[in-house]
């Protein structure tokens with residue numbers, strides 16, 4: 189009986205190809221939208237986590253200001269150089285400490301000028317950030333100590349200021365300071381926050397303080413925790429130390445924040461997940477609309493085929509056989525829509541993943557779920573028209589022309 | 590259902606005071622008004638009467654498509670009033686064949702598929718279904734036309750497809766409501782020859798509504814309806 193019903197359903201769909209395609213368009217789009225959302229969401233999550241892993245999972249960042257979500261809040265005086273020294277000296281779990289001060293500034297080289305983020309730090313900055321050199325070298329001990337005007341640049345700065353030229357040995361002018369490029373960093377791409385990490389000019393902290401900033405502030409302390417030590421405990425120790433050094437009373441809140449990159453990763457993947465789920469839910473609504481489209485066309489079909497139904501009933505078809513026929517037809521339609529939607533979604537996901545620079549992750553579970561959902565839409569929205577067909581009075585139905 | 594050793598054989602169909610009322614109250618219409626009727630297996634009966642006299646109503650009740658408002662209808666001794674919708678559908682499927690004035694074939698569906706339709710509901714296996722449908726089409730002289738859709742067939746050919754569909758299951762009773770109504774005289778006689786053959790050679794009981802005395806002349810018995818009642822019942826020509 190099911191085989192027969194399927195045969196009849198396919199014949200009916202073939203008979204009205206254009207109408208069938210238009211009918212299932214809603215389902216196609218709904219299924220495709222859900223799958224694309226989930227696939228891109230998975231990709232974005234993976235991109236975020238791998239990005240953070242590339243930073244190193246044992247990295248702590250200490251910034252002035254109260255913590256507010258994933259970004260640092262304002263307020264809180266900057267750190268001093270002896271704070272940096274204290275962290276390295278007083279906390280045994282700390283492996284390396286890199287102080288940094290950053291400011292956005294216009295850099296000029298020849299005719300080209302470009303606004304870049306200028307960071308004063310030392311060689312441990314490259315170490316804690318897992319940053320390798322594409323060309324040239326880090327700073328020498330002497331350059332750091334005496335505050336020489338030398339710098340290491342990121343790939344974006346290289347592209348904007350020097351184009352295809354070799355930057356090594358060239359001069360970049362920042363305010364009144366002319367500094368020599370001694371190294372070029374490997375391209376890192378966008379950060380988890382969406383900023384371009386390669387848009388950077390790094391120079392010795394001393395040079396930065398003396399010649400650019402005119403103060404001795406430190407706006408970021410990056411710390412790597414020793415292998416085998418708990419980042420949680422290191423974080424707690426740093427917090428206690430800083431509270432003491434900054435004279436914060438027991439009832440006062442921290443005016444600085446220590447962030448574990450693992451936490452940031454969790455927070456960001458959490459946000460990505462919620463966003464994906466929200467968008468998928470919106471996409472699922474179009475599946476519902478698609479279902480209503482199927483119900484509509486099935487009702488039209490039942491009306492158009494009243495005489496056919498009358499013939500079937502007169503010949504001895506049972507109520508449930510007619511019901512099954514129309515139900516199978518609705519399910520066949522919606523499943524076809526599901527299959528087309530899946531094909532469309534996979535094609536679109538590959539393209540979009542490429543465009544948005546997130547990895548394409550094939551998720552068989554969502555494909556199966558989307559298909560079953562589309563079939564279920566057929567059952568739910570096909571039932572009412574099918575029952576209407578099955579309950580027709582054969583004499584009345586035959587009289588209809 | 591039949592009892593072959595019964596001294597007084599049960600009639601194939603039997604109406605006892607069958608009435609059918611359409612509508613309610615003042616607007617009600619007595620389409621059948623106390624009909625008594627008994628037809629034995631193997632008969633060829635023509636039903637005549639003016640338009641609106643209740644012929645189609647009677648045929649629908651005989652065909653178990655409709656139920657009487659009052660009175661009783663027994664098919665092969667079984668009271669049809671006591672059957673539910675599905676049981677009546679099974680009775681139609683297994684024992685009855687219908688031929689309608691308007692042919693009532695499925696459009697855009699080949700002659701073969703149309704004839705196969707009742708077998709589909711009987712779950713006849715595919716190969717057997719094809720063979721039986723082809724043989725039924727051969728019996729009505731349509732060999733070679735199996736793949737044609739109703740739109741590609743003449744009226745006479747369409748009615749023959751409808752007859753093939755009605756007889757493919759080997760029914761005990763064939764009901765035909767004005768089967769020649771849409772056909773010219775020559776085509777009409779072909780259809781009558783076909784029905785007569787089925788009645789004589791295969792022993793199928795045939796009950797046929799017609800307006801035309803020349804078609805009724807093929808039957809062994811003619812029943813006249815008037816105002817929802819049986820007015821005359823006898824041999825063709827009205828002279829028993």
Ligand SMILES: Nc1ncnc2c1ncn2[C@@H]1O[C@H](COP(=O)(O)OP(=O)(O)O)[C@@H](O)[C@H]1O
Pocket residue numbers: 611612618619620638639640641642643644645646647
């Ligand atoms: N479904 C119906 N509803 C109301 N009246 C009906 C219906 N079917 C038939 N009738 C009426 O019953 C009477 C008998 O109809 P019918 O049996 O079709 O006559 P015939 O076939 O002899 O022309 C007619 O007056 C017709 O109008």
Ligand SMILES: [Mg+2]
Pocket residue numbers: 644645
């Ligand atoms: Mg009539």
